[in-house]
Amino acid sequence: MTTFHSIAIDGPSGAGKSTMAKALAKRLGFLYVDTGAIYRTVGLYVARQGRDCSKPAEVLPCLDEIHLSLTYGEDGLQHMILNGEDVTAAIRENEVSRYASQVSAIPEVRTFLLEMQRDLARRHHVIMDGRDIGTVVLPQAEVKIFLTASVEQRALRRHRELLQKGETISLETIREELIQRDERDSSRAAAPLKKAEDAVELDTSALTLEESVEALLTIVKERISI
Numbered sequence: 001m002t003t004f005h006s007i008a009i010d011g012p013s014g015a016g017k018s019t020m021a022k023a024l025a026k027r028l029g030f031l032y033v034d035t036g037a038i039y040r041t042v043g044l045y046v047a048r049q050g051r052d053c054s055k056p057a058e059v060l061p062c063l064d065e066i067h068l069s070l071t072y073g074e075d076g077l078q079h080m081i082l083n084g085e086d087v088t089a090a091i092r093e094n095e096v097s098r099y100a101s102q103v104s105a106i107p108e109v110r111t112f113l114l115e116m117q118r119d120l121a122r123r124h125h126v127i128m129d130g131r132d133i134g135t136v137v138l139p140q141a142e143v144k145i146f147l148t149a150s151v152e153q154r155a156l157r158r159h160r161e162l163l164q165k166g167e168t169i170s171l172e173t174i175r176e177e178l179i180q181r182d183e184r185d186s187s188r189a190a191a192p193l194k195k196a197e198d199a200v201e202l203d204t205s206a207l208t209l210e211e212s213v214e215a216l217l218t219i220v221k222e223r224i225s226i
């Protein structure tokens, strides 16, 4: 039986997890799994039904109506398919960040998505990013990284991303939303955002993208012989 390698990257919103994980996956030939995209897809569905994402009684009936799958395009990038529709772009709209954070605090939503995430790691070498990958989803991952950056840096990066996509929103609003989301993601009872005991913490505030990727590669190579 082939055993597959798993690398878990957790951390707060905007710390650069997906950019780093994508770059690392390319260098290593691993599958990149963005678990935030899965929560975003659930949040998008619930909001589209006109329901309140923060209310379990409104969210839970939706779970039976959701068929989710994850595909990889020719570009090698992860696409989210919701009931047959490719929602990869729609889930990146700014308000979907809040919907995702709200539905993700509901334990039944987390259970609903858990096997899907674990199954990917059983079938591929993965780099998976999220909030609870090293603590709950893949506690046996050989490499666990907790990526952080100052709230100022994270807000600046998110602001730049949204501007590039044509969304006009002030830096201050983004900063406040980030703080609220961090607070909700870290204080919830179900699988809160926290560093796994055996995770290596990397603060990327003062590092360029290239420097961060090199630092991560060094951490990975110390733990997995590839």
Ligand code: DC
Residues within 6 Å of the ligand: 013, 014, 035, 036, 037, 039, 040, 097, 100, 101, 104, 105, 129, 130, 131, 132, 133, 181, 185
């Ligand atoms: O990584 P992201 O910003 O796209 O994630 C959106 C929200 O989904 C985030 O605020 C918290 C939630 N999330 C989670 O609870 N657990 C994960 N493994 C990934 C994301």
